[in-house]
Every structure is written in structure tokens, then in C-alpha cells.
Amino acid sequence: MKKIAILGSTGSIGTQTLEVVRENKDIEVLALAAGNNITLLEQQIREFHPRLVGVWAEEKAEELKSRIRDTGTKVVSGMDGLLEIAQIEGSEILVTAIVGMIGIRPTIAAIEAGKDIALANKETLVTAGHIIMPLAKKMGVKILPVDSEHSAIFQSLQGSRRSEVKKILLTASGGPFRGKKQEDLLNIRVEDALKHPNWAMGRKITIDSSTMVNKGLEVMEAKWLFDVDIDDVQVVVQPQSVIHSMVEFVDGAVIAQLGTPDMKLPIQYALYYPERRYLPGDRVDFWKIGHLDFEEPDMGTFYGLELAYEAGRTGGTLPTVFNAANELAVSQFLNREIKYLEIIEIIEDCMRAHKTIENPTVEQILETEAATYERIRSRR
Secondary structure, eight states: OEEEEEESTTSHHHHHHHHHHHHHSOEEEEEEEESSOHHHHHHHHHHHOOSEEEESSHHHHHHHHHHTTTSOOEEEEHHHHHHHHHTOTTOOEEEEOOOSGGGHHHHHHHHHTTOEEEEOOHHHHHHHHHHHHHHHHHHTOOEEEOSHHHHHHHHHTTTOOGGGEEEEEEEEOOOTTTTOOGGGGTTOOHHHHTOOSSOOOOHHHHHHHHHTHHHHHHHHHHHHHHTOOGGGEEEEEOTTOOEEEEEEETTSOEEEEEOOSOTHHHHHHHHHTTOOOOOOSOOOOHHHHOOOOOBOOOTTTSHHHHHHHHHHHHOTTHHHHHHHHHHHHHHHHHTTSSOTTHHHHHHHHHHHHOOOOSSOOHHHHHHHHHHHHHHHHTTO
16 A cells, blocks of 8 residues: 655645545555645545644634544644644655645655655745755655646656756646737636636636746746756647647657646656556547647746746745745735736736845745735735
8 A cells, every 4th residue: 555645635636636546546545634625624534534634724623623523533733734744654655735835844844754745836846946856865755746747747758867858848738818918918807817728727726827927837846856957948838738748858859748638647647656557537539639739938928937937047035936926916816906917017026126045945935935925915
């Protein structure tokens, strides 16, 4: 039996991870953590019988304790709870499906405890890649990407040496507003931005996909995951979302990973790597597809992607500013407090005002996040 723990078990990646567990029968879930959805978390506890669960808010944790008092599951809360789950004895892999920079400290704790990481929390590497990757190497821990694009790159690199890689070709669907210009986006509503053409994802990442900020975060993540210069990560718009990403090698060969848009494939690959297992679901039908399209991203309209490259080139705390500004701005947009185009305006304002700290500690990263939030909140 493979033993795992999951941070973010009630979100999109977390629930699909549990679908993989359900279908394979040889994974034991030792621990789960969620935000505030204790109704779904209770259902997961009763099905998967974890030893330990975490809920972020203490009052929700107390309510959950009351609900599951007939079980043997221990309930913890807050950051201390996440750290306990990350280090739980017996687990082999921590699935980091939690959203936001809250995932940094538990990921570090898990690595220090010798756990492999199935990484679905891109903020961890975007803001703290200079800490995470050397620590993983030191501890002999594998960082196994769960994002479809990074999993595709990881799969395409199997059997190759780093010196053989020319560049990473990171694909993007283009989101719901592909082909539109700035003037077309002036009156975009929340409902419009949540209509992704290909993928079913959480609300925050769906908005990020529509602005192409998500692709910018993936560019910065790819730099750390695959040890490449950020300008050797090229974004290619592939509207059908059949090619999940590609690698170009020094001899001119390009290797790609293709598949249907199903997140369970990269999740299962990370959990069982290097083994491949049968996965139920649709298969790529090239006769039905007929053709595959490729486009250059419009960095004028989707300026957030250009800002991400700038943040990644500069490094230090600037990627933290980019990420934190986007997190709060997207939250404000979803709450209908700001307009759609203000998301990128806020990110740029925060980046221009920031004085970058090189090689920041975790504490400096979190202080930068807090300062960025404060700047945004003081706008109103």
C-alpha cells in the first residue's frame, strides 16, 4: 500500500486525487486538510478513514470534531495542523493541492521529513523555489509535478539529460478571451471569466487562466522544476488543449505529451511514478480532432504574462509580489469589488513600488506578501 497525505482535499485537485485513490484500491490516505468545507471533509473522512485531518479555522475544526466523534480521526487546525499533517509518520507522498503561499511552510516541513512532494501548489516554487529545490536535493526527495503542463514536461524529459535540453515549450489554451483585445475586456463579468473552454478548475485558477497570469506563474515554476533560464521557457497557445507541453532538445527534436484535458492523468502519474497505470476515461481521437492549432501569445492584451517574465528574470521577492498581488486582486474581482482589467493594473502597481530583496528567507517572503496585501487594501 502506498501511503499519502493531501493538503487541499476538498478542492478540485484534492477531490480528483481521491478519485484516483478510489479507482486504484492500493493507496492509503493517512491525512487530509481542507479550508472550511467541513461537510465534504466529513464525507471524505467516513470514506477514507484518515488518522489525521486539518481544518484551517479553529471554530470549524471544533465543529468537525463534534460531527466525527464516532470515528478515530484526530482533528487539528491552523498552520500547526498543516505542519503536523505534512510530517505525519508513515506517509510517503504529500499532495500539495492547497491554494496560495500558505503551502510553503508545510512543503518545507514535508521535505525535511523525507516525504516526496506531488506538487499542485505552484505558489511554493514561484515564491520560494530557491529554498525548495536545493532542500529537496539535499534530502533526496522527489518533486513530482501535478499541473498538467509541468507533468507533460516531466514526462517528455524522461531518459534525457539536462544538458540535452534547448528549451521548454509551455502550452496554453488561451482561455475564454483568446483573440480579444484590451477594449473587448473592459466590461468582463465574473461569469464570463469563469467560462473556461477546455478545463474544469477552481474559481481562482480559472480567472488566472483567463488573464494568462496562470501561465506566467507556470513559467516561473518551470524555471525551478526543470533548472532552466526563464527565457528558455516559451509559451505556445494550443487552443485544443491536446498537447499539454513540449521539450525542444539541442538536436532540434521536439518531444510532446498529448492527452485529453483530464487532471487525473498527471495526478496518477505523480502518485505512481515511474509506473504507468490504466486510467479510465476518454482517449485522444485524432480523427475527430482533425488538426491542432498553434499561436503566439498576445502579450499586449494579456500583459500579466509579460509581467511574470519580468518578475522571474528579476527574482528575489518580486515573484512574491506578482503572486500576492494577483491573489488579492482576483479575490476582489470575484467579490465584484474591482473590474477585470484592474487585476493586472494592481499587479503592475505593486511590482513597480517594490524594492526587491535577493534570496529572501521564508519570513521575508511572507512579510513581502503581507506588505503587498496592505498596499492593495490601502488603495480604497
